[in-house]
Each structure stands twice: as C-alpha cells, then as structure tokens.
Amino acid sequence: MKQIIQDLKNGQTILEEVPAPQVKSGCVLIQTTRTLVSLGTERMLVEFGKASYIEKARQQPDKVKMVLDKMKTDGVMPTVEAVFNKLNQPLPLGYCNVGKVVAVGKGVSTFKVGDRVASNGNHAEFVNVPENLVASIPDNVTDEEAAFTVIGSIGLQGIRLLNPTFGETIVVVGLGLIGLVTAELLRANGCIVIGFDFDPQKVEMAKSKGINAINPAEGTDQVKYVLEQTNNIGADGVIITASAKGNEIISQSANMSRKRGRIILVGVIGLDISRADFYEKELTFQVSCSYGAGRYDEDYEQKGNDYPIGYVRWTEKRNFEAILQAISSKQLQVTPLITERVSLNNYEEIYGDMKKAGSIASILEFPENSQRTNVVTITPNNFNNAKGVYGIVGAGNYTSSMIIPRLKEVNAHLKYIASAGGLSSAILAKKGGITNATTDYQEILNDKEVDTVIITTRHDLHAGMVMKGLQANKNVFVEKPLCLNTQELEEIITTYKESKGTLTVGFNRRFAPLATKMKSLVGNGPKNIVATMNAGAIPPEVWVHDMEVGGGRILGEACHYVDLCSYLAGSNVTEVCMNSMGTNPSDNTDNVSILLKYENGTNAVINYFANGSKAYSKERVEVFTQERTLIMDNWRTLKGYGFKGFSTAKTAQDKGQKVQFKLLNERIQTGGEPIVPFDSIINTTKASIAAIDSLKEGKWIKID
Structure with a gap:
C-alpha cells in the first residue's frame, strides 16, 4: 500500500510503498477513501523537516540541552549517532481519515466489515485504528464531508473548554480551516462571533457563513473593534486558532476580553504573557488538547477503556460523533471549505506549495482498488541457502540505532523486518538493505530459508514470540527481558527442550570490552560487586511502566x-532481596537496591535509581576481591587498584552490542556453544522475577 510520510532529515514529503497493517485487538482496519490535509498543522511539520540542523535546534532548545547533557556522559559520537538516528525516522502525515472497515479486531463490537467510518488515521491506503478513535458516518454525510470530523473536533474541544452560553460574544483569532469550523459551530451555539484573519479570501468565506469577519491589514485595530462591538465591555471569550511565533496575539486577546473573560488556545503562538493584562481582569487562560478527553491516555485510546458518560460527557469519540451529527443536520457546512481535490498519486500538488493563497481545505482521493499486501520487497537479494539468514520482529528506535547497524557490520544476511504498522519496517528495510518489509511476523516463521529470528517488540510479546520461534525450530534472539512471569518462563523452558533451535537473550553488557577485561582480571572466585544504574526518570505514561505491557523497569x-553481575561472579544467583525507596513499596518502581547471593560466595548489590542527575555517569560497576579493586565508569574507562601490570583502560563507549552480534552470527554459521549459557539465562530471569516477589513479600527469595 502507499502512505505519505515526511522525511525529517532532508525535508522531503514522500509517497512510500509499505506493507499494509494487520488488524490488532481492539482496533478496526480501514481502507481509506478520502483524507483531509490539515494545511496548518502539516505545513508546520513539512517546514520543520526542510529546516537546516541549526534552525531545527533553534526551534527545540529543550532538545538541544538534552543532546549536550548526553554528550557529557556518553561522548560525542554516540550522541551524534542517536540524533541522526532520530532524524532518520520519518513522520507519517495526516490525521483526518475516512474509509470503510475491512477487518475487525478481537473485542470490537461497535463496528462490522463494510461500515463507513471516520478516524484519526494517516494518509495511507489502509490504517489500523483503535475503536475509541473511530466513529460511524451517518448515511446522508458524504466521505468528503466526513473527512472534516477530526479537524472539527479540534475546534469543538476548544469551544467546550470555553463553555460559551447563548448570546455571548466570542472572538476567533485566525480563520484558517479550524478557525472557520470553530466560528460556524459557535454560531450554531447561539453566540455572536467576531473573526480576524489577514487572508482576504478566508475573511470573505467567514462572512458568507454569517460571521462578523475583519481583515486587520485593512487598518482595523482589533482590540478597539471588539470594544466598539460590545459597548466597551469586551469579548466574553477568545479562541485562538492562529499560528504565529510572536506574543502579540496573546496580548491582544487579553486586551479585547471583558473582566473575567476566558481565553482558549487551540493554535500555536508565543506565550510571553503579561501578568498585568491578566491580573487586572482576572482572565482565565487554557490550552486545548487536540480532539477531547482521552487524548494521549493509553488506557482510553489503545486499551479501549471508555470514560463513563455520566462523568465525562465529551470524549474524543463522542466529539467525533457530535461533529458528524452537525454535518448531517446541516448545522455545519464544510463543502464550501474545500479548495481542491487531488488524487493520492498527485499528492505533490498539495505538498509542493502549502502556502497557496486562498487554500483552506485540500482533499486527497484514494483509489478504490488499493492493494492490501503484508509483504513488500524493498531490496532484492539472493541468499542461496546460506546460514545465518535473519528475520527481525520489531522496528523501534533500538532496532534502528543499534541492532541493524551492528548486524550489518558483521555481514549478517537480513531477509525480513516486521512491524505492526508497516511504515517503520519499510523505512528500516530501505535504510538497512533488508530484503523484505512485512506486518505479519508469521511470514518470517514460515520461510524455511530464515534460520534466525530477532525479537525486539514490547516486552509483553516476548514470551509468545519466543515460543513460536522455537516451535518453528528457529534460532531465537530476544531483547531483554525473556518474559514477564514464572508461568511464561516455565512454558519457554518446556518449548526450548522440544525445539531444534537455540535461544539467546540480549544481555549485551557481558560482551563489552571493559566487561571482558574485568572478568579476565578478577577470575571466578568470590567477590563483592556494586553496580549502579543512574537510569534517569521516564514519564509515568510510557508503556514500560505498564506492568502488563512493559513489566516495569526492574x-x-x-x-x-x-546478568552482568552473574558474568563477573562466574556463578549463579541463589537468593535475592530487593528494597525500594519510599514508605509504600510497589512492584512498579524504579528506585531500588537489589541484593544477590551467589553459589560461589559472591555478594552483589545493584542500585537502580531513576532520581539521579543526568550529568552523572549512567552506569558504574565496582568489583572488590583479594585486596584489589576495579572501577568501571560508563563503559568508557576502567581503573584498577592493587593489580600488577594494570592500572587503567579507556575505550569509546561500548556496551557490547557489536561483539554480541559478531559472536551470535559466528555460532549460527559454524555451530558451537551458545554465547550466553541457557542455564544462566534462566537463572537471571528467575532472579529478576524473584526481586519483584521479594519486594512484595518483604523477605529474601530463594532461587531454585
């Protein structure tokens, strides 16, 4: 299928060929018929992509600070690689999609195949959208009209936050697409509407809809005009739908408001607010978040947990439905807003010049015979039944920045990469010279030429995919963790014993040059180990904190x-105890100390902290044995005290990924012992699960 993307590195807008997404649980798969191009929002993304690196940095000063902090701790080259990897990840464009349902995921009850629906799907021939972000289209609403659903909901959410009453005077600043829809909805709500815009064609469009529209470029003072129209009282409310860099709009909005007036920001403007403007009138100011309640809430959007209507009347989905009803009843007339209709293949007619005078709404028309294929060949290759042919499942940031480059360095044969949505796998296949991109990892398991599967998905999928890979007699490499609970672990052990394949977990730290040096210096006797991970805070809404999906950071x-402590100890863990910061321990924590006892008498303490300074080293390991001490700092330096012939070693930051994949590839091609012993993998996984149990039960946990 075809999809429009924005390349952030060079600023190009591209129509990319990607595999069609699979329908997921709680979602519907939609074949697109029409999408609406949001000329304001999408133009910002396109212009950002076209900007130079310096201009990009100026637009995101907070990101620049993060980059500088990373350089101080990790070094220049790892930071530069991380930045360029991020810029190499293109953005899917579009969020106003209309089409028909072609597949329904497990648990979906409100839609069936053949339904016409509107959603926030991208500009793609097929989109997979969660049920709570999809709304049914009334029979008397055309696909073109329904394409305004999401844009209309953005304006509607701003109105809901403003909470206008019948007869109030409301000013709409900016009469672009969202502004015009907002103004018309306010009129339908019984409000007196004044609109401002510098585009004469948009002003005329607003006037045709009965809005008191003014072009300030013609000499009108906006503040004085509003005061004149309201008998010097001022506007009851102001909704800002404009896009501007300066602070003039927020100042004018305050000055044209009545005492205790309300200001809602829907657009993007400078926000250097004058305290005096707001203090004297006791004005309220609020920023509107997208389409409505539920936005960016994973429980609502991805898991389908609706808010009770008695407590949250207007969610995203219910706002979608309200807009569609307004179009159906002719309270909202959107057809006059359409400036142009363009077929998908001619998308450059829109994106080539997004500043065309008079442009308001552009409609993309999609072909009726769109091809839905799960596999797309990107770079044809012939492996001639070679050993070490890989299929990668998962196309996230770590796969892009670390796994694919390291596999390419060791000349691995990459035949597939799979991702749920299709776009990321197609982009990484092109970038990494991988033969096929797919959205169905079963294609990898069914291909007899593929002997090795690499799994880099979210953690809750690891166990099931590992077992399916082993059942297909593939060699399986899975990024940590192996699984999330004891039941999954026992099932993996049983499956492994019955498989002809091998199993490796991505415990790469043991392969780092400084780790192997430490191991050679301290030997296998008992020792004391103190390992500190200054992990840094991750926002609570990130999936890794979800115990069902990510399993938590521990x-x-x-x-x-x-695993690293076990490697340095040369022994297996026998007992575990974990303590967390705070007075109410929770298994979902990221500030803990883990104590480990080993068969050979080694003691280890792992301090995993999320509350430290980013300026401090992220990782540090200390080993004490036989009146000697080793201190490793952030995989860049190693210092020894009490060792004959060794005092210090330095490397570029290296956490062992390259050596790990070099050894893995050699083992697959030539055979030999696993690069991480199976019993060590199981022991590490048991110890990690036991750490959580220890915190819950408040005691040491023995490892079988």
Whole structure:
C-alpha cells in the first residue's frame, strides 16, 4: 500500500510503498477513501523537516540541552549517532481519515466489515485504528464531508473548554480551516462571533457563513473593534486558532476580553504573557488538547477503556460523533471549505506549495482498488541457502540505532523486518538493505530459508514470540527481558527442550570490552560487586511502566545488571532481596537496591535509581576481591587498584552490542556453544522475577 510520510532529515514529503497493517485487538482496519490535509498543522511539520540542523535546534532548545547533557556522559559520537538516528525516522502525515472497515479486531463490537467510518488515521491506503478513535458516518454525510470530523473536533474541544452560553460574544483569532469550523459551530451555539484573519479570501468565506469577519491589514485595530462591538465591555471569550511565533496575539486577546473573560488556545503562538493584562481582569487562560478527553491516555485510546458518560460527557469519540451529527443536520457546512481535490498519486500538488493563497481545505482521493499486501520487497537479494539468514520482529528506535547497524557490520544476511504498522519496517528495510518489509511476523516463521529470528517488540510479546520461534525450530534472539512471569518462563523452558533451535537473550553488557577485561582480571572466585544504574526518570505514561505491557523497569532493564553481575561472579544467583525507596513499596518502581547471593560466595548489590542527575555517569560497576579493586565508569574507562601490570583502560563507549552480534552470527554459521549459557539465562530471569516477589513479600527469595 502507499502512505505519505515526511522525511525529517532532508525535508522531503514522500509517497512510500509499505506493507499494509494487520488488524490488532481492539482496533478496526480501514481502507481509506478520502483524507483531509490539515494545511496548518502539516505545513508546520513539512517546514520543520526542510529546516537546516541549526534552525531545527533553534526551534527545540529543550532538545538541544538534552543532546549536550548526553554528550557529557556518553561522548560525542554516540550522541551524534542517536540524533541522526532520530532524524532518520520519518513522520507519517495526516490525521483526518475516512474509509470503510475491512477487518475487525478481537473485542470490537461497535463496528462490522463494510461500515463507513471516520478516524484519526494517516494518509495511507489502509490504517489500523483503535475503536475509541473511530466513529460511524451517518448515511446522508458524504466521505468528503466526513473527512472534516477530526479537524472539527479540534475546534469543538476548544469551544467546550470555553463553555460559551447563548448570546455571548466570542472572538476567533485566525480563520484558517479550524478557525472557520470553530466560528460556524459557535454560531450554531447561539453566540455572536467576531473573526480576524489577514487572508482576504478566508475573511470573505467567514462572512458568507454569517460571521462578523475583519481583515486587520485593512487598518482595523482589533482590540478597539471588539470594544466598539460590545459597548466597551469586551469579548466574553477568545479562541485562538492562529499560528504565529510572536506574543502579540496573546496580548491582544487579553486586551479585547471583558473582566473575567476566558481565553482558549487551540493554535500555536508565543506565550510571553503579561501578568498585568491578566491580573487586572482576572482572565482565565487554557490550552486545548487536540480532539477531547482521552487524548494521549493509553488506557482510553489503545486499551479501549471508555470514560463513563455520566462523568465525562465529551470524549474524543463522542466529539467525533457530535461533529458528524452537525454535518448531517446541516448545522455545519464544510463543502464550501474545500479548495481542491487531488488524487493520492498527485499528492505533490498539495505538498509542493502549502502556502497557496486562498487554500483552506485540500482533499486527497484514494483509489478504490488499493492493494492490501503484508509483504513488500524493498531490496532484492539472493541468499542461496546460506546460514545465518535473519528475520527481525520489531522496528523501534533500538532496532534502528543499534541492532541493524551492528548486524550489518558483521555481514549478517537480513531477509525480513516486521512491524505492526508497516511504515517503520519499510523505512528500516530501505535504510538497512533488508530484503523484505512485512506486518505479519508469521511470514518470517514460515520461510524455511530464515534460520534466525530477532525479537525486539514490547516486552509483553516476548514470551509468545519466543515460543513460536522455537516451535518453528528457529534460532531465537530476544531483547531483554525473556518474559514477564514464572508461568511464561516455565512454558519457554518446556518449548526450548522440544525445539531444534537455540535461544539467546540480549544481555549485551557481558560482551563489552571493559566487561571482558574485568572478568579476565578478577577470575571466578568470590567477590563483592556494586553496580549502579543512574537510569534517569521516564514519564509515568510510557508503556514500560505498564506492568502488563512493559513489566516495569526492574524486569525490563535491571535484568541487564543481574546478568552482568552473574558474568563477573562466574556463578549463579541463589537468593535475592530487593528494597525500594519510599514508605509504600510497589512492584512498579524504579528506585531500588537489589541484593544477590551467589553459589560461589559472591555478594552483589545493584542500585537502580531513576532520581539521579543526568550529568552523572549512567552506569558504574565496582568489583572488590583479594585486596584489589576495579572501577568501571560508563563503559568508557576502567581503573584498577592493587593489580600488577594494570592500572587503567579507556575505550569509546561500548556496551557490547557489536561483539554480541559478531559472536551470535559466528555460532549460527559454524555451530558451537551458545554465547550466553541457557542455564544462566534462566537463572537471571528467575532472579529478576524473584526481586519483584521479594519486594512484595518483604523477605529474601530463594532461587531454585
């Protein structure tokens, strides 16, 4: 299928060929018929992509600070690689989609195949959208009209926050697409509407809809005009739908408002607010978030948990439905707003010049015979039944920045990459010279030429995919963690014993040059180990904190250091105890100390903290044994005290990924012992799960 994307690195807008998405649980798969191009929002993305690196930096000063902090701790080259990798990830454009349902996911009851629906899907021939972001289209509403659903909901949400009453005077600043829809909805709500815009054609369009529209460029003082129209009282409310860099709009909005007036920001403007403007009138100011309640709430959007209507009357979905009803009843007339209709293949007629005078709404028309294929060949290759032919499942940031480059360095044969949506796999296939991009990882398991599967998906999918890979007798490499609970672990052990394939978990730290050096210096006897991960805070809404999806940061990341300590100890864990910061311990925590006892007498303490300074090293390991001490700092320096012939070693930051994949590729091609012993993988996983159990039960947990 075809999809429009924005390349952030060079600013190009591209019609990309990608595999069609699979319908997911709680979602519907939609074949697109029409989409609406949001000339304001999408123009901002396109212009950002075309900007130079310096201009990009100026637009995001907070990101520049993050980059500088990373350089101080990780070094210049790792930081530069991370930045360019981020810029290499294109953005899917579009969020106003209309089409018909062609597949329904598990658990969806409100839609069936053949339904016409509106959603926030991208400009793509097929889109997979969660049920709570989809609305049914009334029979008397055309696909073209329904394409305004999401844009209309953005304006409607601003109105709901303003909470206007019948007869109030409301000013709409900016009469672009959202502004015009907002003004018309306010009129339908019984409000007196004054609109301002510098585009004469948009002003005329507003006037044709009965709006008191003014072009300030013709000499009208906006503040004085509003005061004249309201008998010097001022506007009851102002909705800002304009896009501007300066602070003039917010100042004017305050000055034209009555005492205790309300100002709602829907657009993007400078926000250097004058305290005096707001203090004297006791004005209220609020920023509107997209389409309505539920936006960016994963429980609502992705998991389908609706808000009770008695407590949250207007959610995103209910706003969608309200807009469609307004179009159906002719309270909202959107057809006059359409400036042009363009077929998908001619998309450049829109994106080539997004500043055309008079442009308001552009409609993309999609072909009726769109081809829905799960596999797209990107770079034809012939592997001639070679050993070490890989299929990668998961196309996230780590796969892009670390796994694919390291596999390419060791000349691995990459035949597939799979992702749920299709776009990321197609982009990475092109970037990494991978033969096929797919949205169905079963294609990888069914291909007899593929002997190795690499799994880099979200953590809750690991166990099931590992077992399916082993059942297909593939060699399986899975990024940590192996699984999230004991039941999954026992099922994996059983499946492994019955499989002809091998199993490796991505515990790459043990392969780092400084780790192998430490191992060679301290040997296998008992020792004391102190390992600190200054992990940094991750926002609570990020999926890794979801215990059902990510398993929390201890299972998801601290397991790295359980394995590293076991490697340095040369032994297996026998007992675990974990303590967390705070007076009310929770298994979903990221500020803990983990104590490990080993068979050979080694003691290890893993300090995993999320509350430290980013200026401090992210990782640090200390080993004490036989009156000698080693201190490793951030995988860049190693210092030894009490060692004959060794005092210090330095490297560029290297956490072992390259050596890990080099050894893995060699083992697959030539055979030999696993690069991480199976019993060590199981012991590390048991110890990581036991750490969570220890916190819950408040005691040491023995490892079988």
